[in-house]
Amino acid sequence: MNHVQDELDWLAANHDRFCEIRHTFHRHPEIAFEENWTSARLAEHLAALGCGISRKIGGTGFIATLPGGEGPAIGLRTDMDALPQIEETGLPFASENPGRMHACGHDGHMTLLIATASLLARGTPLPGPVHFICQPAEEVGRGALAMLDDGLFEVCRPARIFGYHNWPELPVGTVSARPGAIMAAYFNVGFTIDGKGGHAALPELSDDMYGAMAALITRMNERTRAELTGAPTAFAFTQNIGGLAPNIIPNHLEVSASFRFVDPAHGQQIETIATETAAEISARFGVTAKPVLRRIFDLADNDPAATALVADVARAAERGLTWQDAPRPSMISEDFAAFIAAVPGCYFWIGAGLEAGALHNSRFNFNDRLLLNAPQLLADVLRKASVEVAGH
Incomplete structure (x- = not known):
């Protein structure tokens, strides 16, 4: 029996255990x-596998290092945070933290990492x-930078780094990425408008x-579409x-996109x-309108060689997963971009199917079927890298 089938059999035998781990994370979402x-819970699981733990990197982030030989290190990242959202799944393991929900599948991402490390x-x-990089605050675009600012790549600098995300837009078991741009950059384009307010019964004053505000919104939409x-x-x-x-006409308004x-070049043009x-x-209106632009996420740009490696591994064995070249980048953003700007790497999608619901939906639930085979793919990616x- 080859190692792929052996590990798939092992994952099947341990599927209930990994589902319970995932469901426990789901019950306790934290933003x-x-x-x-x-x-702390994730670190416990990884320490039990023989990983050394470096805590408090980027606040609640940490690194778990699985020992290997004297060669260069490889990195695999998981995100940990949930969303400030009310869960409406009705699941028996639904969120026990009011107003908090794992609506993006980070509970599943952590469990995939535990299974891969296993x-x-x-x-x-x-x-x-292997450095398992456990990152906070992905949803707000600040966790990766917080870890880097806290010396992440001084504590550990992998030669290659990989990240993944469950992807409901793809059929279950379809693995996909592309070299170059994979996840969009994101700017918040805001405006303040200041003028003379007053009584709503006397608008002429x-x-x-x-x-x-309405004219500004219309004009921005016109110009961005045309230019x-x-x-x-x-x-x-x-x-x-x-x-x-x-009954009050305000003297200050704010609007953002x-x-x-x-x-x-489009980042420069929007300014x-x-x-x-x-x-x-x-x-035109005799007011004072000012733009306020904030960079939230940088462009996630995949290294071609690292992307080819993931594709080769996905195609090389029968594990119920298929490879698909991503035809275009996603307009969703991801702060893993900060990691692959510093170290060559690849961010890829693992199809979850829409049976799990759309990401950031109050009824979303990570597809536990991915725990049957995706960890074997991830393990082989790390081995090959x-x-x-x-x-060698």
């Missing part, structure tokens, strides 16, 4: 930088160590504050802060468009 229980721990040591061409983009207004009472893009639109609206970087 960004509050993952204290989650971090497979490696029961086999022959790799040519070099006030500035047309909401007229200015940001070529590579894909996604621009949508998502938030506004305005009046406090129905999400802007996702993969061409760095120009926002600045020019604010000036145009200010002149370790051998390659060691020059």
Whole structure:
């Protein structure tokens, strides 16, 4: 029997145990930088497999290192945080933390990592160590940078790093990625509008504050659609802060949009468009409109060689998983981008099927079928990468 089938059989025999681990994580969701229980529980599982634990990197983040030979290290990252969301699944293991939910599958990602570490721990040591990077605060785009700022790659600097995400948009068992851009950069494009407010019964004595906001929204939508061409983009207004009472015209408004893009030139263009639109609206309505842009996520850019390695492993054995070249990057963003900007690596998707529901949906539930075979793929990716970087 080859090692793939042996490990698939082992995962099947231990499926109930890994499901229970996943369900326990699901019951106890914690949001960004509050993952204290989650971090401690995950560290316990990995320490029990023989991993050394380096705690408190990036707040609640940590590294678990599985010993290997003297060769270069390989990294595998999992995210840990949940969302500030009310769960509506009705599951027997639904969230016990009010207003908190694992609606993106990070409970499953942690369990996949534990299962992967289990497979490696029961086999022959790799040519070099494996660093399991357990990251907080992915959902707010600050966890990876927090770990890097806290010296992550000084404590451990892998020669290659890999990240993964369950992906309901793909059929169950389809593994997919692409070299180059895989997950979009994300800017928050905001505006403040200041003018003269007053009594709603006397609008002629006030500035047309909401007229200015409406015109600004319309103009930004027109210009982004007309001018940001070529590579894909996604621009949508998502938030506004305005009046406090129905009989008061406010003197201050705020409105902001999400802007996702993969061409760095579009990141520069949006600043120009926002600045020019604010000036145009200010002149037209006699108000003071100012743009406020914030970078949330950088572009996640896959290393071609690391991506080819994942594809080769996915194609090399029959494990109920199939490879698909991703035809385009996702407009969703991911702060794993910060890791692969510093170390060559690959971020890939593992199809979960829409039976699990859409990500960030209050009825989403990670597909436990992935625990039957995805850990074997991940383990073989780490094995192949370790051998390659060691020059064996």
